Amino acid sequence: MLDWEHIFATRSSRMRASEIRELLKLLEQPDIISFAGGIPDPALFPDEAFKAAYNDIFSGSQVGSALQYSVSEGYKPLRDWIVGEVARIGIECTAENVFITSGSQQALDYLGKLFLSPSDTALVTWPTYLGALSAFNAYEPSYDQFSLNGNRTPASYRETAAKNGGSVKFAYLSADFSNPTGETIDLEARERLLALADEMDIAILEDAAYQHLRFDGEAVPPIMALDISRSGGIENTRTIYSGSFSKTLAPGLRVGFVIAAMPVIRKLVLLKQAADLHSSTINQMAIEHVASRGFDDQVAKIRKVYSGRRDAMLAALQKYMPKTATWTRPEGGMFIWVTLPEGMDGAELLAKSLATEKVAFVPGKAFFADGSNHNTLRISFSCTNDQMIDEGIKRLGRLVAGASVGEHPTLPII
Structure with a gap:
């Protein structure tokens, strides 16, 4: 054998x-x-809403495009809807800054592939989302624990990364109701992370899969919203924001998204073209139909x-x-x-x-x-x-x- x-x-x-x-x-x-x-x-x-969505697609003029190849960036009406939705939480962007993925898990895989060379370091919380570790592992990184209380210096992160044979590329975290702890990072810690990333010149990967599931307490601005505010616009940001419809509408349709500055989006599009060309068009259409009518x-x-x-x-x-x-x-x-x-x-x-x-x-x-x-x-x-x-x-x-x-x-x- x-x-x-x-x-x-x-x-x-x-x-x-x-x-x-x-x-x-x-x-x-x-x-x-x-x-x-x-x-x-x-x-x-919302199964009845999805039944209506697919029925509308198949009974109307969109059915041909729904079953056809499509653009790698994603279905434009869905990207437009996302632009309006995230504007409500302080993320000002255009549809060109939005990239549709096959679930947010694919986004993590693409971002790992885009940033990590073997032996590079990813800063992660301790503990962190298991799916992120699984996605990043394929690209052979080292991991270092980044401290949210600010008790480590940029020099210490760089020194550890150098000992492991690479450099620090990004900090990954879920800022709201994180998987696995359920905890939310407060405003002060988010601002410290941005300052650290500025000093180290690294990216921040903000996993916002649970953004909409707040039950009580005061909402905290997303890290990307803070980044946009302090940098003057999304094209000046170092934060990459990923979201998903899996926790709100339907996980089986596998529709997620990334919001980022255009240099990052252009690279992600190339990765998408090489991997699966584009996410399911008909599922993106159905998500947009349901979200725009009753999210x-x-x-x-x-x-x-x-x-x-x-x-x-x-x-x-x-x-x-x-x-x-x-x-x-x-x-x-x-x-x-x-x-x-x-x-x-x-x-x-x-x-x-x-x-x-x-x-x-x-x-x-x-x-x-x-x-x-x-x-x-x-x-x-x-x-x-x-x-x-x-x-x-x-x-x-x-x-x-x-x-x-x-x-x-x-x-x-x-």
Whole structure:
């Protein structure tokens, strides 16, 4: 048999199966209460609106262009709608600054390919979105933890990057209700990051997948909006803003977008042409149809449901989780981050949980570039009802309480 390993590119050794994607298979098991996948509740999809959208496309004059090849930049009416939508949060741009991708995950892959040479450094939060690490890993970077409290100097980042054989290219972060912690970066920290990026002359990749899912608290301007304000216009910015319709309208259509200065957009278009030519035209048309007719109502609906589930999960954690554990209290999004007592291992706890309590979650170490912080886990409230949340957290709290007094789980991961 052919030995495939010796002819694979060296970058393939850094490709890993997503722990989250594997855990999503558990959703098919009826006896499992899953807090694992941070996925939207399909009961909240605007399915009737999409039925009407596709019907209008197929019954009208657009059907030919909907099924034809299209421009790599994306469907112009959708880009125009995005321009108007982001203007509401301080991002002034034109349609030429908007680039449509096949989900925001493709945007992360393209940006990794565009900026990272082998051994270059990506600054990331600790923890950070697992999908970003997976996307960047193929381009063989090093990672360094960037501090949001400003206690590291640009020289220290440069020195670490040089030791790893490259230079710092960008800082990546999710500023609002981040995956996995659910936390939001405050205004002062955003401004510090911009100052750091200016001094180091690096890009900022702002992942805004959860931008619309604020339940309470005061909204904070996007980093790109701050950048535009201080630099005088989008063409002078170093921030690259990526968004998605997956968390608001429908993830299965795979429509995301990037907003950036034109030099970045032009390069992304070239990457798109080489990869898949363009994102699905008919799906872009359907997204524009639904968004332009009812986006605000859809967002209000999902906020109301998810905020109630967030509240239910926080209440259950307070009721059932031992005092030796702590957790975040997000103002929006889909996630809560739990820190277990020192010495506990989230992956081992998951193994026992699946075997004995039938509760799934994501071990926290997957979100750390160095695989550290084993005593953490991510739980999601987006796809469970109040009864499931109460029962699932009760079981999980019972398991954590038992493990913290010596019942150390040792079953293998399944």
